Amino acid sequence: MTLDGTYEFPAPRAKVWAALLDPAVLGRTLPGCDKLEAIGPGEYRAIVKVGVAAVKGTFEGKVKLADLEPPTRYRMSLEGSGGPGFVRGEASLELADVPGGTRVSYRADVQVGGLIAGVGQRMLGGVARMMLEQFFTRIATEIGAAA
Amino acid sequence: MATPQHSGWIGKRVKRLEDPRLLTGRGTFMDDVTLPNLHHAAILRSPHAHARIARVDASEALRLPGIRGVLLPDDVARMSRPFGVGTTVPVKYYPTAVGKVRFVGEPVAVVVAKSRYLAEDAAELIRVEYEPLPVVTDPERATEPGAPLLHEEIGSNVANHRLLQYGDIERAFREADRIVRTGRLVFPKYSSTPMEGYGVIASFDAASALLTVWSNFHGPFVMHPLVARSLKLPENKLRFICPTDNGGSFGLKTSIFPYLALIGLAAMKIGVPVKWIEDRQEHLLASSSGTDRVSYLEGAFTKEGVLLGVRMKIYDNVGGYIRSPEPACLYRPAGNYVGPYAFRHLEMDCHAVHTNKSLTGPNRGYGCQQLYFGLERLMDLGARELGIDPAELRRKNLIPTEAMPYTTPTGGIYDSGDYPQALEKALALANYPALREEQRRARAAGRLFGIGVVCCVDPSVSNMGYVTVGIDPEVRKRSDYQAKSGAAETAVVRVDPMGNVTAVISTVPHGQGHETTTAQIVATELGLDPEDVTVVADFDSFTHIWSVATGTYSSRFSSITASAFAMAARQVRDKLCAVVGHHLGVLPEDLVVAGGRIFVGGDPDRGVPLKQAAGMAHWNPLALPKGMEPGLQAMYTFHFPTAQPPDEQDRVDSSNTYGFIAEVVAVEVDPETGKVEIKAYVTVHDAGTIINPMIVEGQIYGGALHGIGGALYEELAYGEDGQFLARTFMDYLVPGATEAPRLVIDHVVSPSPFTTLGSKGLGESSAMTAPAALANAVADALGVHVDTLPLKPERVWRWVRQARGTR
Numbered sequence: 001m002t003l004d005g006t007y008e009f010p011a012p013r014a015k016v017w018a019a020l021l022d023p024a025v026l027g028r029t030l031p032g033c034d035k036l037e038a039i040g041p042g043e044y045r046a047i048v049k050v051g052v053a054a055v056k057g058t059f060e061g062k063v064k065l066a067d068l069e070p071p072t073r074y075r076m077s078l079e080g081s082g083g084p085g086f087v088r089g090e091a092s093l094e095l096a097d098v099p100g101g102t103r104v105s106y107r108a109d110v111q112v113g114g115l116i117a118g119v120g121q122r123m124l125g126g127v128a129r130m131m132l133e134q135f136f137t138r139i140a141t142e143i144g145a146a147a
Numbered sequence: 148m149a150t151p152q153h154s155g156w157i158g159k160r161v162k163r164l165e166d167p168r169l170l171t172g173r174g175t176f177m178d179d180v181t182l183p184n185l186h187h188a189a190i191l192r193s194p195h196a197h198a199r200i201a202r203v204d205a206s207e208a209l210r211l212p213g214i215r216g217v218l219l220p221d222d223v224a225r226m227s228r229p230f231g232v233g234t235t236v237p238v239k240y241y242p243t244a245v246g247k248v249r250f251v252g253e254p255v256a257v258v259v260a261k262s263r264y265l266a267e268d269a270a271e272l273i274r275v276e277y278e279p280l281p282v283v284t285d286p287e288r289a290t291e292p293g294a295p296l297l298h299e300e301i302g303s304n305v306a307n308h309r310l311l312q313y314g315d316i317e318r319a320f321r322e323a324d325r326i327v328r329t330g331r332l333v334f335p336k337y338s339s340t341p342m343e344g345y346g347v348i349a350s351f352d353a354a355s356a357l358l359t360v361w362s363n364f365h366g367p368f369v370m371h372p373l374v375a376r377s378l379k380l381p382e383n384k385l386r387f388i389c390p391t392d393n394g395g396s397f398g399l400k401t402s403i404f405p406y407l408a409l410i411g412l413a414a415m416k417i418g419v420p421v422k423w424i425e426d427r428q429e430h431l432l433a434s435s436s437g438t439d440r441v442s443y444l445e446g447a448f449t450k451e452g453v454l455l456g457v458r459m460k461i462y463d464n465v466g467g468y469i470r471s472p473e474p475a476c477l478y479r480p481a482g483n484y485v486g487p488y489a490f491r492h493l494e495m496d497c498h499a500v501h502t503n504k505s506l507t508g509p510n511r512g513y514g515c516q517q518l519y520f521g522l523e524r525l526m527d528l529g530a531r532e533l534g535i536d537p538a539e540l541r542r543k544n545l546i547p548t549e550a551m552p553y554t555t556p557t558g559g560i561y562d563s564g565d566y567p568q569a570l571e572k573a574l575a576l577a578n579y580p581a582l583r584e585e586q587r588r589a590r591a592a593g594r595l596f597g598i599g600v601v602c603c604v605d606p607s608v609s610n611m612g613y614v615t616v617g618i619d620p621e622v623r624k625r626s627d628y629q630a631k632s633g634a635a636e637t638a639v640v641r642v643d644p645m646g647n648v649t650a651v652i653s654t655v656p657h658g659q660g661h662e663t664t665t666a667q668i669v670a671t672e673l674g675l676d677p678e679d680v681t682v683v684a685d686f687d688s689f690t691h692i693w694s695v696a697t698g699t700y701s702s703r704f705s706s707i708t709a710s711a712f713a714m715a716a717r718q719v720r721d722k723l724c725a726v727v728g729h730h731l732g733v734l735p736e737d738l739v740v741a742g743g744r745i746f747v748g749g750d751p752d753r754g755v756p757l758k759q760a761a762g763m764a765h766w767n768p769l770a771l772p773k774g775m776e777p778g779l780q781a782m783y784t785f786h787f788p789t790a791q792p793p794d795e796q797d798r799v800d801s802s803n804t805y806g807f808i809a810e811v812v813a814v815e816v817d818p819e820t821g822k823v824e825i826k827a828y829v830t831v832h833d834a835g836t837i838i839n840p841m842i843v844e845g846q847i848y849g850g851a852l853h854g855i856g857g858a859l860y861e862e863l864a865y866g867e868d869g870q871f872l873a874r875t876f877m878d879y880l881v882p883g884a885t886e887a888p889r890l891v892i893d894h895v896v897s898p899s900p901f902t903t904l905g906s907k908g909l910g911e912s913s914a915m916t917a918p919a920a921l922a923n924a925v926a927d928a929l930g931v932h933v934d935t936l937p938l939k940p941e942r943v944w945r946w947v948r949q950a951r952g953t954r
Contacts, residue, residue: 057271083271085194088279111868113251114194118432118874121866 085114155671177346196869249467319456343394366698482559558798597928607908702908821944854917
């Protein structure tokens, strides 16, 4: 599954960059995130509760950041597994100045397996997009509150 | 009930004796079975299609209260041996993954707990580290160089390959006026979705080293030695018990045997009786399914439309592990590869291939729907290319009635049948010329109306030897090779001291009404009513008489079991006559058994009631004729002398009786939505003598609906990443009553000379024809080559667009 899109923040690039890479902010803004902790430079351990259609469950996994070019782009790989199956993915994010703020463009290739793929396949894309939207909106709120 | 006619109860619409208990909810199914101290299993399954197992950690799961233990891959590898399979490749198939997982849903571990809820919760806490590997799901692609390799020990994904040649195929193609090619045909992976899924209870008695396994398995009981060997148990220390009722199988529950071993191992390791009831998701994901097939056919036709020879190249997709009885999908129809046609030259290039999909096995029609989809598409393409009507082309090629019994080039012995009459009957019932006229009118009005005609041979009672066609004849020649053949079934009929009759069947029926038909047969022979006969339909391998071929599969009851019961009941009747003749001082052959009495023919007053005769045999053995055994029972094992092992030229009579099906189907396709509507469905069968027409009609309806499911709706779909996409009935579309067309059913009766009553099997019936019939009808409606099933709207809609672009 490939997901791509953009989101515009009414905030300067450095601020958006900082928020996107702050484990405390991520822990508060990732939908369903129970816990997020740094386990090394650019590496986090996360516990996330996700529900797709009738399938709900907890994923435990790792997020790793790479090729960081502050405050312009970075790559992120994630892998998680749990009762509902597994998720693996690679994403690239790019930040650019736009009038009035920052545009984040993302592109992710995600593989989903197990129960969540077998039951929720037709809903997966929609759910993923909805979660991303939630995530970015919450980040925007965080940045707004901090300002 | 009325006095039986001379043919007794054979051919009567006797209501099923099973139904009162089933319709009032009093059946006994697997989940009704319980034991003291019973514990419950949950199975942890792989979410990956192909991955190395780096680590399994169950410590957290074991800490949950109520958990009695876990069975992990290391336990399975230590405690058991890989299952045997009828190929020579060194495939290591255990009841759980060992080292690697090879399909989504493959069992990895079992948790045993006080309740299923606890077990499921604990299973989620088992941590398995997987290292994902590349995936392949297409069987043809899996044979190509560079494809991901599933079994390193084998070195290739080909689990079985045979090139079978019959007649002079080169000559047939040389002499042909036209070579017709199907191109790549894809037959989908689908299933049967019985109401009751798999269910197992295993209990191990350590003191006597005896494992007892209750399950809804139904044979062939060759799986009993297979499981015993895998568990390192002598066969007489493994007891199989099956309850009276089984909520459907259609062949799928043959493939429950790995779970008998799996739950058996859990019970042996953990030391408590363990129950596992499969849920619907597990069933769709990892029970068993029909085999999906890629095939290429070439037909050598004369310009008059006579088929001289056929070449087939087949890639059967057996999933992650070839599991017994596979590669049988390739060879089950070996004797009837040519279908109902008279051509004598055939080449079969057969491959069974490992891919990252779930495992396959018998599914109503096993091997035949796949075969006839290819053969009947080839016939239609031939008709189209040669400008001959499809019905006429089949007429030209059918085996003539006077050729019966007919030996096919592949060794099948078609016992009886009137194929031309059956086809003419189907065409007449469908009013074929009027259908063609309707098609002309529809086309003129821009509507898409099509007609499909198919003919097929419907084999029954598999000869256990056919599977060994998959083994090289050089291997079969070795002195240490155990030749395999046969299809025995044993009937037991007992009359108790009060004259009541009990028939013990070992078939383990799963919805076919064997209690009713057995009672009809025994009652006929003993001059009673079916209600007078109690039929024992549960099964216990310690007390029932059985052998490797025992069970219900390959439509064998009406052919072989019916014969065995008629013979056993005749032996009881003969003994009754001998006892009574001795008592009355008359010759046994002068006696008649009817209406619950044994009396002198023409002098009904001179006789005794059955009750009195049975009493003599049981209560006063010394009054019996000299040398006669006391008691009144008979056991008869029926066997076909034609059930030989394959010969050196790979010829084998793969089944013991062969019926025939002719079908005419009309469809209309909605060009806007791609929806296929069945307008007419005529099905004519020749299954020899019919024992119970009502049960036969039920089987034909069920078979047709199964085939329609595969043709139009059902597919166990996978993504290219090997993820399984049809885990619930939301995505696996099963036709219901509203999708069932009204069938026009009729029969031609050509009694089998090989069975006691002239009857043959018919349980799989139209499941093997409907996919081909609908494919032909839709191809006829659209004017395109239908090369892939199911005919889902999206696919049909694309064909409609393609046809419009090219027309």
